Amino acid sequence: MTERARRGESPGTAAAAADQPRPPRWRVVLAGLLALVVVVCVAMLVWLSVGGRGSSAGGLDLPDEREQVMSLTDQFVKRLGTYSPDMLDDSGQMPAYRDQVREVITPKFAADFDKEVATAEQLVAQGRITRTADVFATAVSSIDDDSARVLVAGAFTDSYAQGTGKKATTVDQEPLPFRFTVDLVLIDGKWLVDDFTPVSSPDDAAEGGTDPGTGTGEGSTP
Known part of the structure; x- marks a missing residue:
């Protein structure tokens, strides 16, 4: 049995x-x-x-600063990745877009931004591109009293107008995922973004990922 x-x-x-x-x-x-x-x-x-540059606790002993830099990183990415034809003025520029980004970056970074923003403005003017940015997660990689590095992941969603008049339609593109490392510094008591870098995984490199500045591959920048 x-x-x-x-x-x-x-x-x-x-x-x-x-x-x-x-x-x-x-x-x-x-x-x-x-x-x-x-x-x-x-x-x-x-x-x-445990990866903090200036803190043996990886920044865990700086909870307020951690929250501030993650919040600012979230704002920066959303401001950088949000624009539309409605922002264009008669000269083909997007002054409101420029202002919203400049508010959260350092003067040094602003000088570089001013050189690159014309590319986004040209895409919006010629292709009637609308872009929005969604942030999925942020994490502090390192932080000390006056500098920090934050990892951020999310996706850009693009759409463009096709046709004119009553036949005009909006074509939505597939979300474009991104991963950035964002460097921040404390200036006069205020955290500002000083630089950011697209992050590619080993699989992206093996597949010959696209240039981050072209807007045609993962990690593309506005």
């Missing part, structure tokens, strides 16, 4: 239980992969928490 039979179950019940199919192999593999993803995510969080 089986163990179930000895405990009062009928032999038929025990046999039926023994005949239950095992979980498909793909489920076992999937469970293993999910466990691996959890381990990798935990490892990344640990790395971020």
